[in-house]
Amino acid sequence: MNKVFSLILIFSIYSYASLIGSSYSQRDLQILEELDITPSFISDYKLQKVYSQYQSKYNSSSYVEKLNEASLFVPKIKEILKEEGIPDVFIYMAMAESNFTMDAKSRVRATGLWQFMSATGRRYGLENDLYVDERMDLIKSTKAAADYLNRLHRLFDKWYLAAIAYNCGEGRVIEAITRATIDLYVEQNPKMKYDKRILEYRNTIRAYQEKRVRFKEIRKIYNVVKKWDIKPDINDLLTVQNKISRQYIPSESRRYIRKIISLAMMKSQSFIRDEENSHLLNMGISTTVATVPVKGGLHLRNIANSIGMSYEELLELNKHIKQSIIPPTKKVYEINIPYSRLSRFNEAKDSIKDTKFLVHIVRSGDTLYGLSKKYRIPYSLIKDYNNLKSNMLSLKQKIILPIPKDMLGKIKFSNDRYRTGKKYTVKSGDSLYSIAKRYKIKVEKLKRDNNLKTSLLRIGDKIVIR
Secondary structure, three states: OHHHHHHHHHHHHHHHHHHOOOOOOHHHHHHHHHOOOOHHHHHOHHHHHHHHHHOOHHHHHHHHHHHHHOOOOHHHHHHHHHHOOOOHHHHHHHHHHHOOOOOOEOOOOOEOOOOEOHHHHHHOOOOEOOOEEHHHOHHHHHHHHHHHHHHHHHHHOOHHHHHHHHHHOHHHHHHHHHHHHHHHHHHHOHHHOOOHHHHHHHHHHHHHHOOOOOHHHHHHHHHHHOOOOOOOOHHHHOOOOOOOOOOOOOHHHHHHHHHHHHHHHHHHOHHHHOOOOHHHHHOOOOOOEEEEEEEOOOEHHHHHHHOOOOHHHHHHHOOOEHHHEOOOOOOEEEEEEEHHHHHHHHHHHHHOOOOOEEEEEOOOOOOHHHHHHHHOOOHHHHHHHOOOOOOOOOOOOEEEEEEEHHHOOOOOOOOHHHOOOEEEEOOOOOOHHHHHHHOOOOHHHHHHHOOOOOOOOOOOOEEEEO
C-alpha cells in the first residue's frame, strides 16, 4: 500500500511540475532526499522560479564555465565531503557561496570558497596572519566547512536546516523553528490562541526581536516546543507571512537554499550531457590534488620550478599563501600541488632552492621599531621569527628579516594579527548593540574597528573591543 501511495505522490509531483513547464528526473528527487526535504517541495513555485532563471542561456553557459574552471579542485572537495559524511549536494553550496572562486571576498569580508568570516574561520582552525589566510585553502577550508556543517546537522537533524543556518546563523534558525512550531500548534488548536503560556512565549519572542531580552530566553522556549508533536518542515519555515516584517527565515536565506537545490539539479539538464560537456559528469572519479609538506620560508616560484610546472598554476592552488612565501615562522607547512606532479615533487623535494633572507647586523642605536620602519616589516614578526624574548638588541647581533631579499619593501603586510584591544567571543543572544552597550562604546565604532559592513554576528566570532 505504501509503495502505491509513493508512486501516486511521485506521479502527482511530475504532473504538477509539467504544468509549470519543467521536467524532473529521479536524480532531482534524490537531491531533495539528500537534504532531508520532502519530495513535494519539487513543485515549490519559488524553487521553480529560481531553477528557471538558472536555465537561461547566459546562466547555463556561466554554470559550465565555472565547473570547467574548477575542474582541477572540485574532485578534491567532493572527496573531502564524502570522507566527512557530508552529502554530495553540498558541493553546490560552495558554488552558491563563492562560484568556486578560492579568493572570493564578500562585502562583509567573508572570504574563500566557503565564505568564512575571519573569526569563524579561526574557530574552525583556519589561520589568518601575515603569511597565510587559510580561508582560501581549498582543502583546509573545506574540512572546516564540513566540521561546521556536521555541527549544525547534529543540532537540527536536517541537512537543509544545516545549510540555512550556515547562511543566516543557528540562532535565527532556532528562532524560526520556535515561532513556526507555536504558530502551527495554535493553528491546530485554535482554543489555545489565548492560553497564558502561549501568550508568554509570544511576548518573550517579541522582546527578543526588540532586543529587550537575550537569546537564551528563546533557547529555553525552543527546548520546550521541540518536544511537541509538531515538526515544521521546509514549506512551513520558508512561508512568507502577510503583514509581518520579520519572517521565519530571512529572504536571502530562503533564496539561498533554493539556489543550492537549483544548482545541483542543473547537472541533470541536457546541455551537461552534450559531448563537449560530458566530462563534467565524471568529475570526482580520480584524485586531482595532493597535499605535500615544504620547508618554511620557501617561495612558491622556486617550488614550481623544481617540479616542472608554471608558477601561476601552483599559485592558483595556493591562493591562501600571501605574497607567495611559505610561512618562515614554521619549520614545515603543507601546500597543494596537482596530483600529477606528486612523483616529481618526491624526487625534487630535497633540492628545492632556498629563499635567501636579508640579515641585519645590529649597530649602535638600532631598535626593533627602527628596523621595522626601515625594512617595512612588522616588528612583532621580526621578534617572533628571531625568537626574541624582549625588545632589547645587542651590538653585532644578527637579525634575520623573514622575507626574500628580492621582495624587500614590496610586500604590504596586514596587521590584523597584531591588533590591540580586548577580544570578545560572541555568545548566544549577543548583538552588536548589546556588546556596544556592555562596553559603553558606540555601535558604529564597534563596526569600524572590526571592519564590519553589517550587524550580522555568528556565535563564536571574535570582536575586538578598543
